[in-house]
Amino acid sequence: MxxxxxxxxxxxxxxxxxxxxxxxxxxxxxxxxxxxxxxxxxxxxxxxxxxxxxxxxxxxxxxxxxxxxxxxxxxxxxxxxxxxxxxxxxxxAARKPRLAVFVSTADHVLQELLYRVGSGDLRAEVAAVVSNHLDLEPVARAAGVPFHHVPVTPATKDAAEARALELVGDVDLVVLARYMQIVSADFCSRFPERLINIHHSFLPAFVGANPYRAAHDRGVKLIGATAHYVTAELDAGPIIEQEVARVDHRATVEDMRRIGRYVERQVLAQAVTWHVEDRVIVEGDRTIVFA
Amino acid sequence: MxxxxxxxxxxxxxxxxxxxxxxxxxxxxxxxxxxxxxxxxxxxxxxxxxxxxxxxxxxxxxxxxxxxxxxxxxxxxxxxxxxxxxxxxxxxAARKPRLAVFVSTADHVLQELLYRVGSGDLRAEVAAVVSNHLDLEPVARAAGVPFHHVPVTPATKDAAEARALELVGDVDLVVLARYMQIVSADFCSRFPERLINIHHSFLPAFVGANPYRAAHDRGVKLIGATAHYVTAELDAGPIIEQEVARVDHRATVEDMRRIGRYVERQVLAQAVTWHVEDRVIVEGDRTIVFA
Amino acid sequence: MxxxxxxxxxxxxxxxxxxxxxxxxxxxxxxxxxxxxxxxxxxxxxxxxxxxxxxxxxxxxxxxxxxxxxxxxxxxxxxxxxxxxxxxxxxxAARKPRLAVFVSTADHVLQELLYRVGSGDLRAEVAAVVSNHLDLEPVARAAGVPFHHVPVTPATKDAAEARALELVGDVDLVVLARYMQIVSADFCSRFPERLINIHHSFLPAFVGANPYRAAHDRGVKLIGATAHYVTAELDAGPIIEQEVARVDHRATVEDMRRIGRYVERQVLAQAVTWHVEDRVIVEGDRTIVFA
Amino acid sequence: MxxxxxxxxxxxxxxxxxxxxxxxxxxxxxxxxxxxxxxxxxxxxxxxxxxxxxxxxxxxxxxxxxxxxxxxxxxxxxxxxxxxxxxxxxxxAARKPRLAVFVSTADHVLQELLYRVGSGDLRAEVAAVVSNHLDLEPVARAAGVPFHHVPVTPATKDAAEARALELVGDVDLVVLARYMQIVSADFCSRFPERLINIHHSFLPAFVGANPYRAAHDRGVKLIGATAHYVTAELDAGPIIEQEVARVDHRATVEDMRRIGRYVERQVLAQAVTWHVEDRVIVEGDRTIVFA
Incomplete structure (x- = not known):
């Protein structure tokens, strides 16, 4: 600490x-x-x-x-x-690990990582931001971080991943910061225990797409977020950190998304911080976190 | 409040x-x-x-x-x-609802309900404790509550439920306080929106038996408990209340059970209190809770 | 919600x-x-x-x-x-209240307010940032918000407040976002129930300067932050929101400051959001919060 | 864990x-x-x-x-x-420390300690319950614990403490479980780092009598409880554990007392458990807690 x-x-x-x-x-x-x-x-x-x-x-x-x-x-x-x-x-400790951050259009997690890097609370260097959309280019630019636009379609996924890998080059950690694309098993295998995703539910509840919609429909009283290492099986990799927030019957799906954003950014930033401080050790399907 | x-x-x-x-x-x-x-x-x-x-x-x-x-x-x-x-x-408000509490061998939730009834924090009367084991008879007796021993086997389940119904008579609410038996659809239908169960996970994660074992194996960082109305589909009824507790890599399955007990008793007691104060309204698969 | x-x-x-x-x-x-x-x-x-x-x-x-x-x-x-x-x-609801945000050198609370305004989670307009230091001018500028540098010394305090008031003009709410200056009773009286401060402790513990140092020396296990309306008496105005974070014996004063920053930004942003949504009503020394 | x-x-x-x-x-x-x-x-x-x-x-x-x-x-x-x-x-680890628990009329903390001792979650033996009132004698008796009634008046305080010491004999830890009496410096000195009190506020806020009344009047949004070693200075000894619960504007003083009871019992039971497991080490005015 x-x-x-x-x-x-x-x-x-x-x-x-x-x-x-x-x-x-x-x-x-x-x-x-x-x-x-x-x-x-x-x-x-x-x-x-x-x-x-x-x-x-x-x-x-x-x-x-x-x-x-x-x-x-x-x-x-x-x-x-x-x-x-x-x-x-x-x-x-003096050496700052190099991160590549993959995003889609939502900026909250990227902003949080950049803020914490800037404040020194997260001792790392964001080497590149990669996105299949252009929306967050200004955010990366404002932070002085190279931004790579790599569109992805089902047909071009392999080529897109190859292109992304080439662009980010040698990095210590890849962070999927609400990237919204399922990366291939091959991609995962290139970053063993060095590929972290934020999933917007308390796993293993609500695996897959649209977890806030599913959470709303199930009528849960807590929504959550989970940061985990990515493995070939979707949303099944070793969990690093989880947190929840309370919601009540008034919360719409959109409210849950809004409230959840603040949980997601906190959980992912915490997980990345522990990772770069060598506090997370994978043991089978679980993690040891020396927080 | x-x-x-x-x-x-x-x-x-x-x-x-x-x-x-x-x-x-x-x-x-x-x-x-x-x-x-x-x-x-x-x-x-x-x-x-x-x-x-x-x-x-x-x-x-x-x-x-x-x-x-x-x-x-x-x-x-x-x-x-x-x-x-x-x-x-x-x-x-002056009328105290009558509760039947079904238990198995674990005493923590029953003790909590009896404590809260005794302290007046839960304005209700425990009319009967029903169990398929004899372990908790002394707990009920000490609180001056009738205890009914109704053994259950797969072969005698229907008869056992009928016997239990007869014994508890007319009650306002049935509480499954770690009863560890799946009640029949017929039983459920007799207590529409008046049958509350405590499940020892944050539903919908870890439906069914042995949720702490499953939580441990999945490596979650939060364990939870869920109080819900019971419907014919297992662990799928409208959720009233949920809470979680933090665990780390040191926690064994037994540790999770121990920590979880304190979450379970809190969650169920809260749900029952809200119910008897007419604060919970079922709306489809969800609940409105005017806490 | x-x-x-x-x-x-x-x-x-x-x-x-x-x-x-x-x-x-x-x-x-x-x-x-x-x-x-x-x-x-x-x-x-x-x-x-x-x-x-x-x-x-x-x-x-x-x-x-x-x-x-x-x-x-x-x-x-x-x-x-x-x-x-x-x-x-x-x-x-369509009308966005105009805020003036007073800061010193710490950027975390200002950044959070600007982020939430930008994302639409906080429906307000930051009309001006005022500071007795120049450090945060780039932050305001990047967000397209006018920045006013108004140095303060004990001798020039009255004039500085007058100058600040002139510069910010007509605003709906003044937010002291880690401003680190005690504003005068006259200044307070110009913004009755429209002047919000974030204090970096769970009031009424640790009133005044250096609360994290005091919290560390007292050996507390929870640190906190409090958003409150400012009145003439230091740190004694009606409380809008409070939150805490857990610390342990390893936490230095500097660790507490770091951890506390994330509590402070959350608490102040929540309080300001509730205020601009007309959810906070002052009643004597206390607040009603229709959250 | x-x-x-x-x-x-x-x-x-x-x-x-x-x-x-x-x-x-x-x-x-x-x-x-x-x-x-x-x-x-x-x-x-x-x-x-x-x-x-x-x-x-x-x-x-x-x-x-x-x-x-x-x-x-x-x-x-x-x-x-x-x-x-x-x-x-x-x-x-096999040796169970002997506790003397001092109470007044409120039973919630005593009940919790007895429950945890009974369940084995707290590996200790309650050797005696001492009270200046008779209310909790049945609680102690039901648990098979000797109960000593030692009335206290300002005039007889020294004699009462001497009598209590004689009655409890040789114990490893004295727990003030809502005892509501200020023990003398001499009493404290007999149990250095072996005398734990639960105070019903998040210290150092609301030292002394009637903390819920004071919390209500100050309009706090969180109430709390603090377990600490007792020293000669009132409510100033090294803190072992603290926790808070959220309240809103609807909470009366009586509501705060009711909600607070559940925080108090949890905080004191946790502190006592850590103490008897040799997890708490006093270092000046603070504690190290190897949780």
Whole structure:
């Protein structure tokens, strides 16, 4: 929750380690970090099961001159990885992940992401906005972000996706910010655990199109939004974050859409923030979120 | 929200009127109430659609000597009902509706209902507790409520329902408080809009058995509970109230059950309270709740 | 909650009436509206006390050709006002109130107001942004709103307020959107019940400067924000809306400021929206909010 | 959040360690636990400040035959405590802390504590209920808990406290469950960080008597409750948990009391549960809560 002051951001690192759960792993890793001179400022761990489960550890640490000493730290980790069968991810907090944001015509989620990037609450760089419509070009331009118009029709979908991929180039995360198009399995496979969608219902309720209409017709008293990693199966990927808002019998479908927009932007922005801070780890169909 | 002080409860009435929406209906009804000497202390109304919709009005009023003057008021309403095509329900706040509560082995919802009845927050009388198990007999007995043990097996279901109906006799509302049995369509039809169930998920997600297991496996970040009127289709009746609680990746299925219990008891108690205060009106598959 | 479609917005009116509570007032007013041909689509009322209290009624109605027939409706109201001792306010939903927004250097609340005005969720016009700093001039300019830089020092406060008043001219509502200056009693008196401030705590806790620092030092587990009408006494005016967010022991003062920003913008935008929709009525030190 | 199954509860331990923050402390402690054969199932830590702050660690672990091997573990901890300047608390999850609950006439919080103890959600034993009134004797008796009636008057306060202390004997935690009496500084000093009160407002708003009356008069839109450790200064001790509920202009003081009861019972029960699970650590005027 607490962000280190910018002055020393260059020294801040994050380490995520996963391995079969086994007594002693924390002792080994914390010894390694101590020996490397790293001061651990935040530590969270989770065992999917004390017996035969997977152990996940996330550390935030301060290590003077991290950029230089990073290789040394990675060598130490590599030296132990075999014995303890762990995989790891080491990131420097100073590095801003590059995002590609796919949108359609609704601007609320894009605006929120751009606002949070601008305010520094979301430490990332929006590298490109891609849309099948032109409506949001001014929003992207005003924020100084390249905008790519890639129309999509059922017939041209494959070509459109290929074109979009080419245009966005190398990015760390793709965000579907009310994109309203179902992306292909091939597209998904290019961004494993790096493709986040916002769905405008509390999944698994109201999968698919027009969830507010369906919610209205079912007479629910809470509407919701869900941010999840995208997998080949529609609206079925691992959930990162959900939130709801209360509605009553007076709410029309249009009211639900309006109220829901504020839930959607909050949920997606929160999910993206946790992702870029290496706080989300996929475990099967579920996520671990070290919030 | 505000309850009149008990001193004058005998003078407090509630009127719910429904009719095709048409200009002037409020003027006519409020004139009728004024002429009857009733002082309206709470008024809520809803139009399902300003054009061609249904108009619903709920009034709470004070009328000195209500029990005596009730017939006069009903005659006045009857005199207008034809012309304005309205139906109405008039209740005296002093009269406590009689509830039959069906349970299985889990006590949390029953305890909550009994607590709220005892504290006066829920103005009703629990006329009987019915269960297919003996576990909760002591809970009912401690509250001075008759307990009926009616075992159910697939083969004896019809007979068991008939026996239960006989035992509970004439009640205003049947509450399925984690009863864990699917009641028959015939049973439902005997209590139209007077049979409330608590389902341990935020419907329409996780219909049917074992919703916490399903919620866990889907990796949701919010679990919920839904109180709804029971209709012949499982978990599909009009929703009265829903609420959710946050869970994280650490929550096991058992944790979800534990956390969920506190949501379930709150949601069902709220729904029953609104129902007995004539605040809930069914409109097709949805409810109007004048909270 | 439900907004009429724009097509007929010109026919939508709102009426707020206040008078000593007395049986028959609703009948009289609803008869008047029916005779005028108005179809009431939303109606809410409140009695501060059934005996000797104040009765408040808010109606939303559709009246074909409202702009033309408004005078006639007002004449009818005036004809009854004496007998029933009521005051009233009649507004046309189509007319957008003009707001002046006072800011300092923080942009989050201003951005939110501008976003909601742009999206149509807040039906108002931002007539001017006034600031004692230059930081937010680009934000106002990007939205096409006049920006006035009016520096304030303790010595020049009176002159600065006078200058600001001159610059903003005739507005319906003044919004202090994290203005960070205490406005004078004289300034307050020029905008009775038309001057809204956002305070970054759940009042009455943490009145005055640096509430997040104070909240941190007190070790609260919830931080909040409060939108209220401004009166001569600091942070003591009638509260319109409040909301809170959960924090834990990890949250620094800076974290609280960051988290709090999202609460502040939500609370102020909600309060301003309710105000411009004539949903807020001041009653002594408190507000009635017909949400 | 996750409770181990009862089958192995006897093997579950909890360790809380506090010391000046210093690189390597986690490595040392996790090595010690690994060498002792303990499998850490939950671990949370907090640094009040990476430089010169206090480090706090809470571990939950499984160690076969804990009761027997506990001394060995404590010896190992004692061997390191000097070098690392740490203090520690080691508890066996199987041992149920003994609570004394002080009440007045309101039963809702007591009922909730008894319910949660009975259901096993709160692993503790209510050793005694003490009251200055007789109203709740039946509630205590029904739960099989000794009830002590200790009347208090301003003149007899010291003697009454002495009598109460004598009657409750040796307990782990004293809970003031709407006791409505201000306990003496001497009483507080006998239960340092082991005396929890529920105050019926979101502190620091509405310190002292009649907070719902004060909340009503101030016109707040949220009412709240706060569980905190009691110190000599009234309502000023470290806050453990807070929650709020929404109210509107219709809510009378009595409505607020009624709604508030459900917030109070939830907040106090949560705070007591966290306390008995060794999740709350006092740090100056604030608490760390490893929820």
């Amino acid at each position: 607490s962000a280190p002051s910018d002055a020393r951001l260059a020294d801040v690192g994050r380490l995520v380690v996963r391995c079969p759960d086994r007594p002693g792993i924390v002792a080994v890793l914390s010894r390694l970090m101590a020996d490397a001179g790293a001061n651990i400022t935040e530590s969270q761990q989770h065992s999917s099961d004390p017996v035969g489960g997977t152990f996940t550890l996330r550390l935030e640490f301060v290590l003077a001159d991290l950029a230089t000493r990073r290789l040394q730290l990675e060598a130490a980790l590599a030296g132990l990885a075999g014995e303890w069968q762990f995989t790891w991810r080491l990131t420097e | 505000s309850a009149p002080s008990d001193a004058r409860l005998a003078d407090v009435g509630r009127l719910v009127v429904r009719c095709p929406d048409r200009p002037g209906i409020v003027a006519v009804l409020s004139r009728l109430m004024a002429d009857a000497g009733a002082n309206i202390t709470e008024s809520q109304q809803h139009s399902s659609d300003p054009v061609g919709g249904t108009f619903t009005l709920r009034l709470e009023f004070v009328l000195a000597d209500l029990a005596t003057r009730r017939l006069q008021l009903e005659a006045a309403l009857a005199g207008l009902a034809g012309e304005w095509q309205f139906t109405w329900r008039l209740t005296e | 439900s907004a009429p479609s724009d097509a007929r917005l010109a026919d939508v009116g709102r009426l707020v009436v206040r008078c000593p509570d007395r049986p028959g007032i609703v009948a009289v007013l609803s008869r008047l509206m029916a005779d005028a041909g108005a179809n009431i689509t939303e109606s809410q009322q409140h009695s501060s006390d059934p005996v000797g209290g104040t009765f408040t009624l808010r109606l939303e109605f559709v009246l074909a050709d409202l702009a033309t027939r408004r005078l006639q409706l007002e004449a009818a109201l005036a004809g009854l006002a004496g007998e029933w001792q009521f005051t009233w306010r009649l507004t046309e | 996750s409770a181990p199954s009862d089958a192995r509860l006897a093997d579950v331990g909890r360790l809380v360690v506090r010391c000046p923050d210093r690189p390597g402390i986690v490595a040392v402690l996790s090595r010690l636990m690994a060498d002792a054969g303990a499998n850490i199932t939950e671990s949370q830590q907090h640094s009040s400040d990476p430089v010169g702050g206090t480090f706090t660690l809470r571990l939950e672990f499984v160690l076969a035959d804990l009761a027997t091997r506990r001394l060995q573990l404590e010896a190992a901890l004692a061997g390191l405590a000097g070098e690392w300047q740490f203090t520690w608390r080691l508890t066996e």
